[in-house]
Each structure stands twice: as structure tokens, then as C-alpha cells.
Amino acid sequence: MSELREIRKQRGLTLEQVGFLASVDAATVSRIENGHVQPKPETLVSIARALGVSVRRIAPKQEAVR
Helix, strand or coil: CCHHHHHHHHHCCCCHHHHHHHHHCCHHHHHHHCCCCCHHHHHHHHHHHCCCCCCHHHHCCCCCCC
16 A cells, blocks of 8 residues: 555655544554555545545555456
């Protein structure tokens, strides 16, 4: 989920600031950025709104199962 980190840094925001704006814990934002958790859809919506981007832009990429 490096796209989330990249957008956050482009906007000059800390994990704490994104967490505050999205009403989620900064540690949760960090875990999402690092790919340690699969975020709930509503969490992604909150973060996307806080950053002013679409959910699709920050959503984790799903790998095809073969």
C-alpha cells in the first residue's frame, strides 16, 4: 500500500494527521501503509476522503488467484 504513503507524504501529512482527519488510529494507518492489515471498506473511505482521493487509488491491489 505504498501508494497511500506516497500520497500522504506528497500532501505533507503525518500518520497522526491522516488518522485524525479520517477518525482512525495513526497505528492503523501505518499498518495499512505497510500491508500488515486488510482494511475495512469504511476505513478506506475515511482515509480516501481525508486525503482527497478515490478509494480505488489507495485500495490494496488484489493478486489474482490461479
